[in-house]
Amino acid sequence: MARTGQEVLLVRHGETEWSRSGQHTSRTDIPLIEEGRERALQLGRRLAERHFSLILSSPLRRAYDTAKLAGLADDAQVTDELVEFGYGEYEGRTTPEIRGERPGWTLWGDGVPGGETADEVGARADRVLEELGSVDGDVLLIAHGHVLRVLSARWLGLEPAAGRLFALDPATLCVLGYERETRVIRLWNQAVAKPIDTR
Secondary structure, eight states, rough: OOOOOOOOEEEEEBBBHHHHTTOOOOSOOOOBHHHHHHHHHHHHHTTOOOOEEEEEEEESSSHHHHHHHOOGGGGGEGGGGGHHHHHGTTTTTHHHHHHHHSSTTTTTOOOOOOOOOOOHHHHHHHHHHHHHTTSSSSSEEEEEEHHHHHHHHHHHTOOOOGGGGGGOOTTEEEEEEETEEEEEEEEEEETTSSSOOOO
């Protein structure tokens, strides 16, 4: 079906040492690894023909460097609203390590000591979506896995914790859009090396 209305493209930043090892990364400002840098360059080639009325990026290095390598940073506005879900005391730890202390733990159901709740991240996502509502044209957001999952849940009118239903790999593209007047996901978790055309 042909697209109707605005499209919101989501880009999860390229790979880092911690995304590769499965360590939870929120405010720790680590760089992209070489593979992540290459994927960011591929992203730039893939989006070269697209026009965006607004580009927003997380200020964290791994996201902003993805924007820069893709040739999008000059047009990007940096916003703290797109910073990753705050992992608090679990920053830098893997899920298996945490489950050694808290069997069955999940970020979505159990939260993190000293970190954000899904509802707090959802409030940030709602503010971003409210801003997008005033934009005439397509939008690009460059950020992090969990915050983009929450934002996608909120786009669909779901509770923030429903972000648990949307797996999102590093260096991938997603497209939120409309089918007639209904908000939908038009494309999800596609590697940047593949062509993108949702029209």
